[in-house]
Amino acid sequence: MTELRPLDLEPADRLLVLTGAGISVESGLRTFRGADGLWEGEPVEAVATPEGFDADPDRVWRFYSRLRGVVAGAEPNAAHAALAGCEAKLGDNFLLITQNVDGLHQRAGSRRVYELHGSLWRTRCARCDRAPFQDRSEPATTPECERCGGRLRPDIVWFGEAVDVEADYRTKQFIAAARRAEARLVFLAVGTSGAVWPASGFARLAAAFGARTWLANLDPADNDADFDHLVRGPATRTLPVLLG
Secondary structure: OOOOOOOOOOOOOEEEEEEOHHHHHHHOOOOOEOOOOEEOOEEHHHHOOHHHHHHOHHHHHHHHHHHHHHHHOOOOOHHHHHHHHHHHHHHHHEEEEEOOOOOHHHHHOOOOEEEOOEEEEEEEEOOOOOOOEEOOOOOOOOOEOOOOOOEEEEEEOOOOOOOOHHHHHHHHHHHHHHHHOOOOEEEEEEOOOOOOOOHHHHHHHHHHOOOEEEEEEOOOOOOHHHOOEEEEOOHHHHHHHHOO
């Protein structure tokens, strides 16, 4: 275990951050997949898989509409604010990759954010190639695409689907660019389980390019061994210190 202390980042340093559901817990949002295989009381396979959507799209929309209502009532916490403040200092030398779909990073002021698992606040068509669009509605039945008449679905990566290609690409590009610039690279993961690919492999990838790797988690992660430094505690306590 590493003593909680500032990372002492210089303006020329590059900071790559990965966040998971744990960072939003102190905003009142639960990590949606529990040990019993339920998301907010619903079976994962029923509301978070393509097969579940095909079987009962209205059930899926009711679930995500309720979830949108819950998330809309949450506020960014001190950990989200610390990351936004660090980005303001580092500018393009900062990149945030999140596994979260809640949008709290953006609401806290973060702009250099890529969402691996999509966004609760976007909708896309399940049939045509219409671009995903911002959507804060809470439909109880499945809406139709105005372009092709197909069923609309939340723009969220469900189990069995590939993560956002752009987010994965930007992560690897950022790591490689730090190496080319001969800049000091720091990788910081926060509130992650270390169990979901490809995010679980980012620490090793960054380390292969010479990065110092930090994990700030309340609980141990499956990939603890991939990090140089482990810090335990709630994100609202650890991040203001690490990024201060």
